[in-house]
Amino acid sequence: MNVLILGGDGYLGWPTAMHFASLGHDVHVVDNYLRRRIAQETGSEPLLPTPNLHDRAEIFKSITGIQIGVTIGDCCDYRTLEKFVRELQPDTIIHYAEQPSAPYSMMGFEQASQTFKNNLTATFNLIWAVLENAPNCHIVKLGTMGEYGTPNIDIEEGWLDIEHKGRKDRVLFPRAAGSLYHTTKVLDTDLLWFYVRTYGLRVTDLMQGPVYGIHTSQSDMDERLFPNFHYDDIFGTVLNRFLTQAVAGVPLTVYGKGGQTRGYLNILDTLQCVELAANNPAKNGELRIFNQLTEVFTVNELAEKVQRVGNAMGLNVQVQNIDNPRKEHEEHYYNVVSTGLKDLGLAPNLLTDNVLSGMLGTVRQYRDRIDSRKILPRVKWKK
Amino acid sequence: MNVLILGGDGYLGWPTAMHFASLGHDVHVVDNYLRRRIAQETGSEPLLPTPNLHDRAEIFKSITGIQIGVTIGDCCDYRTLEKFVRELQPDTIIHYAEQPSAPYSMMGFEQASQTFKNNLTATFNLIWAVLENAPNCHIVKLGTMGEYGTPNIDIEEGWLDIEHKGRKDRVLFPRAAGSLYHTTKVLDTDLLWFYVRTYGLRVTDLMQGPVYGIHTSQSDMDERLFPNFHYDDIFGTVLNRFLTQAVAGVPLTVYGKGGQTRGYLNILDTLQCVELAANNPAKNGELRIFNQLTEVFTVNELAEKVQRVGNAMGLNVQVQNIDNPRKEHEEHYYNVVSTGLKDLGLAPNLLTDNVLSGMLGTVRQYRDRIDSRKILPRVKWKK
Numbered sequence: 001m002n003v004l005i006l007g008g009d010g011y012l013g014w015p016t017a018m019h020f021a022s023l024g025h026d027v028h029v030v031d032n033y034l035r036r037r038i039a040q041e042t043g044s045e046p047l048l049p050t051p052n053l054h055d056r057a058e059i060f061k062s063i064t065g066i067q068i069g070v071t072i073g074d075c076c077d078y079r080t081l082e083k084f085v086r087e088l089q090p091d092t093i094i095h096y097a098e099q100p101s102a103p104y105s106m107m108g109f110e111q112a113s114q115t116f117k118n119n120l121t122a123t124f125n126l127i128w129a130v131l132e133n134a135p136n137c138h139i140v141k142l143g144t145m146g147e148y149g150t151p152n153i154d155i156e157e158g159w160l161d162i163e164h165k166g167r168k169d170r171v172l173f174p175r176a177a178g179s180l181y182h183t184t185k186v187l188d189t190d191l192l193w194f195y196v197r198t199y200g201l202r203v204t205d206l207m208q209g210p211v212y213g214i215h216t217s218q219s220d221m222d223e224r225l226f227p228n229f230h231y232d233d234i235f236g237t238v239l240n241r242f243l244t245q246a247v248a249g250v251p252l253t254v255y256g257k258g259g260q261t262r263g264y265l266n267i268l269d270t271l272q273c274v275e276l277a278a279n280n281p282a283k284n285g286e287l288r289i290f291n292q293l294t295e296v297f298t299v300n301e302l303a304e305k306v307q308r309v310g311n312a313m314g315l316n317v318q319v320q321n322i323d324n325p326r327k328e329h330e331e332h333y334y335n336v337v338s339t340g341l342k343d344l345g346l347a348p349n350l351l352t353d354n355v356l357s358g359m360l361g362t363v364r365q366y367r368d369r370i371d372s373r374k375i376l377p378r379v380k381w382k383k
Numbered sequence: 384m385n386v387l388i389l390g391g392d393g394y395l396g397w398p399t400a401m402h403f404a405s406l407g408h409d410v411h412v413v414d415n416y417l418r419r420r421i422a423q424e425t426g427s428e429p430l431l432p433t434p435n436l437h438d439r440a441e442i443f444k445s446i447t448g449i450q451i452g453v454t455i456g457d458c459c460d461y462r463t464l465e466k467f468v469r470e471l472q473p474d475t476i477i478h479y480a481e482q483p484s485a486p487y488s489m490m491g492f493e494q495a496s497q498t499f500k501n502n503l504t505a506t507f508n509l510i511w512a513v514l515e516n517a518p519n520c521h522i523v524k525l526g527t528m529g530e531y532g533t534p535n536i537d538i539e540e541g542w543l544d545i546e547h548k549g550r551k552d553r554v555l556f557p558r559a560a561g562s563l564y565h566t567t568k569v570l571d572t573d574l575l576w577f578y579v580r581t582y583g584l585r586v587t588d589l590m591q592g593p594v595y596g597i598h599t600s601q602s603d604m605d606e607r608l609f610p611n612f613h614y615d616d617i618f619g620t621v622l623n624r625f626l627t628q629a630v631a632g633v634p635l636t637v638y639g640k641g642g643q644t645r646g647y648l649n650i651l652d653t654l655q656c657v658e659l660a661a662n663n664p665a666k667n668g669e670l671r672i673f674n675q676l677t678e679v680f681t682v683n684e685l686a687e688k689v690q691r692v693g694n695a696m697g698l699n700v701q702v703q704n705i706d707n708p709r710k711e712h713e714e715h716y717y718n719v720v721s722t723g724l725k726d727l728g729l730a731p732n733l734l735t736d737n738v739l740s741g742m743l744g745t746v747r748q749y750r751d752r753i754d755s756r757k758i759l760p761r762v763k764w765k766k
Contacts, residue, residue, distance in 0.1 A: 109515065116507055120503060128495065132492065151552050153550045154547060160545075176580075183574065187570045187573055191570065194559075333550070
């Protein structure tokens with residue numbers, strides 16, 4: 001399979017590239033290094049320095065003999081993107097090319113504008129590059145469970161069967177996200193759905209929960225191939241942040257009451273899910289949506305797990321509830337349907353004590369590199 | 384009231400400016416002339432030449448003594464828009480600054496991209512200009528009934544109370560628009576709703592049906608003050624197009640079976656509705672949505688009305704069903720709730736035979752200016 005990965009430098013983009021290349025597919029990655037620039041701008045460097053994409057591809061090739069194509073280019077430049085799609089004629093495009101930080105998107109006008117323009121323009125250009133140059137190409141788009149927000153009803157898998165005043169219809173599941181970043185993904189979904197039903201595009205939109213983890217079969221070959229593991233308040237997802245706090249000897253910072261409930265997954269399962277989606281493409285004119293998560297936890301439950309496992313490893317882990325910088329429900333109903341990917345064969349890697357102690361062990365190896373000033377929330381949702 | 388009108392050169396923007404100015408409000412209009420440029424580019428000039436905004440404001444002042452402020456500037460340039468909002472400190476901003484042609488938005492990548500960028504960037508910049516400079520300003524946003532599409536359930540007024548598996552929630556009414564232009568308005572709504580609920584903006588979003596008409600109290604003072612009446616396939620709304628075809632002696636072109644059902648309103652009622660919305664502002668943190676229409680017709684019913692009234696005036700009006708250039712249901716369920724504006728006092732101007740013969744009479748005065756080559760659809764939805 002000919003696979004083009006947009007946003008191939010990211011926490012998930014690079015592991016995905018190595019995963020598909022190792023499976024024998026032809027892989028080409030594109031990235032504009034926006035995340036790297038924002039990380040520098042906000043002082044949010046990852047735990048390990050990540051070599052640039054060309055270097056990582058070279059390291060990967062020196063170990064495996066497999067070539068991953070690399071281009072530093074901006075999907076917001078239509079001609080750049082169109083050229084790739086025309087020349088590579090990919091069977092599958094995996095679209096990660098979005099500014100992924102919710103706090104960054106809430107910092108102020110400039111950051112919001114950059115997030116809005118980058119994310120919407122990349123998706124818009126991708127749609128047209130495919131329509132005009134490879135209309136049968138399957139787009140695998142990374143959405144987020146955050147698109148749905150925390151409704152008071154069960155979260156179905158992308159679509160909702162409605163009965164209203166005795167009549168029925170099937171509609172996109174209502175969305176109400178908690179940050180501008182998450183809202184750009186709501187808009188992506190609306191836009192993709194319009195072009196899918198109008199021009200027959202093939203799209204799988206993966207509503208992914210927060211991802212944790214650092215280890216994949218390929219990243220474990222060389223630490224220079226690790227995904228860019230962020231533990232800061234800008235790019236760090238909650239569990240990665242807690243693990244780093246536990247190792248650094250600072251309290252795990254729970255935002256507000258900690259009853260916020262989300263669906264999580266291991267980075268290994270992101271790779272599985274994207275592979276399953278690519279191997280079982282949506283039909284022409286189908287927007288297929290999967291809820292991509294394996295387990296549901298409250299923030300308090302995550303903190304308790306990290307504390308228990310960390311203490312058993314001899315760390316002295318404290319938990320602290322701090323003022324919630326975000327605007328979100330801290331106690332709410334949450335019940336998610338996520339059967340689609342399991343039906344395709346997803347075998348979840350659950351958050352066992354062994355997984356936690358393994359990650360804590362890895363983070364501990366790089367303990368001297370942790371800057372605990374980067375962990376406390378610097379961005380507040382309130383104006 | 385201090386009123387800023389974005390898109391003040393448009394079919395509705397200019398009449399709105401004169402209407403609010405005549406009511407004694409301080410009015411300033413901004414426009415980037417995008418519609419004028421697209422009209423030139425696509426050979427879609429309006430029935431009457433419309434003087435530029437500075438000239439129209441001068442003519443209006445020479446007749447009424449009332450000054451309307453005019454700036455030619457682009458709301459997609461944040462600094463331009465921000466400066467206005469900061470300096471004028473408007474009580475109300477009426478946002479018409481969007482590329483309004485569905486066919487134009489479906490012509491190809493360049494036109495789609497221009498529509499997408501203009502409409503989304505204008506709305507995004509408006510949100511931030513208000514947040515940063517006049518957070519209590521009331522935004523009156525023109526949406527479209529086209530956001531909803533043609534669902535198989537009753538169309539409620541912006542919101543839907545859902546009962547699902549024994550639990551309840553209230554959500555934005557599901558949206559599924561029929562063109563990219565209409566889809567940009569769906570995205571606008573999503574974006575406004577995010578910032579309203581997060582930062583407490585005050586927004587009224589008017590889901591307006593297709594508007595017809597040429598006469599308002601102010602435009603009737605001087606033909607150079609007429610709204611830019613378009614009858615072409617790019618900017619002409621269906622009834623204005625039919626009236627012009629009837630006068631030109633070419634068949635009224637019904638797209639497909641003609642069972643497409645929509646809610647319509649007279650331009651006089653647009654003025655009433657926008658005035659009612661401005662006089663009864665949304666609260667902080669409220670996204671108030673009204674369905675703005677007064678009567679529901681199928682396309683066939685509109686054609687029959689124009690034919691009957693036109694024939695009674697001595698015109699020989701034919702109706703022709705042509706291949707539908709759009710992708711839409713030609714027979715469908717359609718039942719809309721629209722009580723909000725009536726509750727505020729809207730007194731509809733209905734589509735009577737007198738109204739139709741009045742408009743036909745006006746168009747007949749300019750019959751020599753009609754270019755009937757501009758009426759047939761030049762843009763197809765299918766790729």
